[in-house]
Amino acid sequence: MQEFVDSLIASGAAPAAMPAWVHYLTAMLVFGGVVVFGFVLPIAGITTWVERRVMGRMQSRIGPNRVGPAGFLQWLADGLKNLLKEDIIPTASDAGLFKLAPYVVIMGFVATFAVLPFSGDLVIADMNVGILYVTSVTALVVVGILMAGWASNNKWSLLGGIRSAAQIVSYEIPAGLSIFPIVALTGTLSMQSIIAAQGPHPWQWFLFDNPFTLAAFLVFFVSALAEGNRTPFDLPEAESELVAGFATEYSGMRNLLFFMAEWGNLYVIGAIVTTLFLGGWQLPWALDGQPVLRNALQFGLFFTKAYFFVFLAIWLRWTLPRVRVDQMMTMCWKYLVPIALVNVLGTAVWMLVFPHGVPVVRWVLTAAAGAGLIAFFWRVRYHVRAAGYGRSQLSFNPLATTRVKW
Amino acid sequence: MGMGAYFRNIKDAVVTIADGMAVTLSHMVRKPTTIEYPDRLPDGVRVQDTLPFRYRGILEVDLEICTACLACERACPIDCIVIDAQKDKAAGGLVMTRFDIDMAKCMYCGLCSEPCPTGAIHHTPEFEGADYSLESLIRHYVKAPTVAYKPKKAGEDDPVIKPILDRGMRYIAEFAVVGGGGGDDSTSD
Numbered sequence: 023m024q025e026f027v028d029s030l031i032a033s034g035a036a037p038a039a040m041p042a043w044v045h046y047l048t049a050m051l052v053f054g055g056v057v058v059f060g061f062v063l064p065i066a067g068i069t070t071w072v073e074r075r076v077m078g079r080m081q082s083r084i085g086p087n088r089v090g091p092a093g094f095l096q097w098l099a100d101g102l103k104n105l106l107k108e109d110i111i112p113t114a115s116d117a118g119l120f121k122l123a124p125y126v127v128i129m130g131f132v133a134t135f136a137v138l139p140f141s142g143d144l145v146i147a148d149m150n151v152g153i154l155y156v157t158s159v160t161a162l163v164v165v166g167i168l169m170a171g172w173a174s175n176n177k178w179s180l181l182g183g184i185r186s187a188a189q190i191v192s193y194e195i196p197a198g199l200s201i202f203p204i205v206a207l208t209g210t211l212s213m214q215s216i217i218a219a220q221g222p223h224p225w226q227w228f229l230f231d232n233p234f235t236l237a238a239f240l241v242f243f244v245s246a247l248a249e250g251n252r253t254p255f256d257l258p259e260a261e262s263e264l265v266a267g268f269a270t271e272y273s274g275m276r277n278l279l280f281f282m283a284e285w286g287n288l289y290v291i292g293a294i295v296t297t298l299f300l301g302g303w304q305l306p307w308a309l310d311g312q313p314v315l316r317n318a319l320q321f322g323l324f325f326t327k328a329y330f331f332v333f334l335a336i337w338l339r340w341t342l343p344r345v346r347v348d349q350m351m352t353m354c355w356k357y358l359v360p361i362a363l364v365n366v367l368g369t370a371v372w373m374l375v376f377p378h379g380v381p382v383v384r385w386v387l388t389a390a391a392g393a394g395l396i397a398f399f400w401r402v403r404y405h406v407r408a409a410g411y412g413r414s415q416l417s418f419n420p421l422a423t424t425r426v427k428w
Numbered sequence: 429m430g431m432g433a434y435f436r437n438i439k440d441a442v443v444t445i446a447d448g449m450a451v452t453l454s455h456m457v458r459k460p461t462t463i464e465y466p467d468r469l470p471d472g473v474r475v476q477d478t479l480p481f482r483y484r485g486i487l488e489v490d491l492e493i494c495t496a497c498l499a500c501e502r503a504c505p506i507d508c509i510v511i512d513a514q515k516d517k518a519a520g521g522l523v524m525t526r527f528d529i530d531m532a533k534c535m536y537c538g539l540c541s542e543p544c545p546t547g548a549i550h551h552t553p554e555f556e557g558a559d560y561s562l563e564s565l566i567r568h569y570v571k572a573p574t575v576a577y578k579p580k581k582a583g584e585d586d587p588v589i590k591p592i593l594d595r596g597m598r599y600i601a602e603f604a605v606v607g608g609g610g611g612d613d614s615t616s617d
Contacts, residue, residue, distance in 0.1 A: 080452045084462045341448045357438065398450060405454035417459040 053146055054136070062135055066286035067097035073285070073336045075420070080340045084422075092421045107274035112175065115271065119173035123166045124272070124279035130162030131283040131290065138293045139213050141303050141320035143313065152213040153201055156294060157194070160249065163283065164190040167251075167258060167268050170280070174271040182267025185347065186251065186258035192354045193248040193255075199362035200242035203235050203369035204228050204298045217302030229299040230387040231379060234368035239299045241362050243331070246294065248350070250287040253339040255350060262344075292331030293324070300327050479553035482602055484536045486554045487529050489569040493593050494548040496522040496576035500540035508533035509540060509549075513576060522576035531557055532565040542603060546577065547596025 028042075071086065071094060078085025086093035111117055137152040139145040149155055164187055171183015205211060207228060208219040220227050228235050248255035259267040266272075269280045296302055303320035310316075345353065406416065465475050479485070496513040512526035541550045559565055577589075584590045 076456070078462075079456045079458075079460065082455055082458055082461045084460045084464075337449060337452060338445075341452045342445065398446060401447060401450040402453045402457075405451050406457060409454065409458075411454075411458055415459055416457050418457055422459060 050146070057135055057146060058132055061140075062132055062286060063282070065289050066282040067101055068094075069285040069288055069332055070100065070281075071097045072332070073339075076333065076336045077340050079420070079422075080337075101278065104278040105275050109274040109276065110271075112271050114175045116173040116175065119169050120271075121276070123170035123173060124276040126166030126169060127163050127283045128166075128279045130160055130166060131286050133159040133162070134290050137213050138290065139217060139297060139302060139324065141317040141324060142214075143317055144321065145214060148212055148214045151211045153205065153211050153216070153294070153298070156213075156290075157198055157201070160287075160290075161190075161194065163249075163287075170272070171258075171268040174268070176271050178264040178266070178270045179268050182258040182260070182264050182270070185260075185264075186268060188347075189251070189255060189257060189350060190249050192351065193245040193358075196241050196354060196358035196362040197245035197249060199359070199366055200238040200245065201298065202362075202366045203238045206366075206369055206373060207231060207235070213297050213302075217297055217304060220301040220304055222301060222304040222306040224301075224391075225381075225384040225388040226304075227299060227301040230384050230391065232369065232372045232376075232383055233387065234365040234372060235299065236387060236391075237361055238365040238369075239295070241358050241365065242298070243291070243295055243334075245354075245358060246291040247335060247338070248354070250291055250335075251284060252288070252335050254342040254345050256344060257347060257350060260344060288332040288335050289328060291335065292328035295331050296324060296327040302327075476553040476555070482551070482599070483553040484538050484551040486531060486552055486557050487534060487540070487567070488550060488552045488554075489527055489529070490548045490550075490592050490596060491524070491527065491569055491574050492548075492589050493546040493577045493596055494524070494527070495545060495578070496524050497545060499543035499545070500549045503539045503543050505537065505539060506533050506535060516575075519573075519575050521578055524570050524574045524576055527569040528566055529569070530566045532562050541599070544596075544600070546579070546593060547599040548577070550596065550599045 074096070075085040075093070077083075086096040089095045089099045111120055134156050136146045137149050137155050139148075167186040167190075168183045171179045171181070171186070174180070204216060208216050210216060210219075216228075224230060229239050230236060251258050257267075258264075259269065264270070269277055272280060303324040305316065305319055305323060309319070463469070463475060463478070469475065476485070496511065498511055498513070501507075501509045501511050508530040510526060510528045510530075511524065513522045513524045515521070516523040536551070538551060541547070544550070557565070584593050
């Protein structure tokens, strides 16, 4: 960022008479605005459409298909509807905190995009404390949710807020501990440097660096889901128990902000996982002479990897029922935290014993993951056949609307 | 909890979640079964025709085979059925002067069609019952005083009544199917 603005000043595109910090500030605001309105908000909105389409197909339905082609503009219609709705603030609520809470939540979510990389050169700020910054600003979300739960002056909201606090604070620990192995391997907290330390091929990813990073990846993904209040850990909302949890009293735009943060958080989870474990935007080709093409390809690759995890979260949501509160706590403290601690120690020992890594282990882990994927798809094939479905009743078109038969 | 149980728990969690995800993914590749009622149906298809035989839509009474036993009136939990019938020696049995069903009250529970001895009162696959007044939702099945049906020992031989009675008996018979029957399988997916 700074180099880019410096080059603009040097080339005369920006008036050199003003002090440099004005240019830096202007450039950051402009770029931040472009990212927030051009990427963050649409991605949160479009994810709602993706979720509803995927959910529909997983339940043998179609999903929204009326607004725009294949229902694609549904998210705009829903967003507009919510913006135009009455904004109700309960009389008995703590109005100031009640109004503030959604902004705190959305801030905790949007602020992560300051360090999330988009491609090799496209990143708002490549901070040297990148991943630490992400874990700390996402902690703002719990403040906002607790604030919403308290200010609503409603038992469901309060229960939701308290559950959320217990859940997010608990799962911060395995999530944070799962970042340790990667930080230890790279010796840096910067997102871009972590990606640069990996390679484009699966066996060069930190995911398959050693058995402990593979376990750390699983622990991190589960913890991130819990931190994002996603099913099976959607206890703070728990429709069947708490109406809508902390969001019960919210309507209109404020309600929309909560849900935008929830869906947008999916992409943030995907982007962090991609950065830490999946080699980020690493391309197999150098493409030194073509910065535009290189960055476009890197962005496409990074986005695809990150969005796969959004799909994975949606897929998990429509597979698993909600866990109970005690199960949620058991899973965190009895399983994820000890495993994460073992990962930290194991990676440290691994680095001590094999300072340059073990290529054979990388290949074996990659092959094992590949074999696991093949076994998984074999199982999917088994389930399709066990349900008595033939080729004519299948559709691999994600936008299919055809009924089986009339 | 021993160490064995601990690791078995982890293994079970991973394996069962993966299998659950395989099930949901297998659903994703199936064609959706949604019927886009009412505006995106294939040409010439009425949704009503695709519904099962025992679909619980709007009630219908076949007066030709109604025995005026009042079993349905007694079975109805919300009293939406009203039947008036008097003995009339000259006419040769019970004469029905009124058989009204208030479809505004009906909750489509099907309890009236279960005790019916001939299957005269039964649900149809029709479901488009919207109307502009509550009065017009009351269905009057008796237009003029009608003599109630009397079952014949030797079996029905009237060519007009026999198909109606056969249909009614089939409707009753499908109650008894273990697992609910569900009627014509050719229309269900």
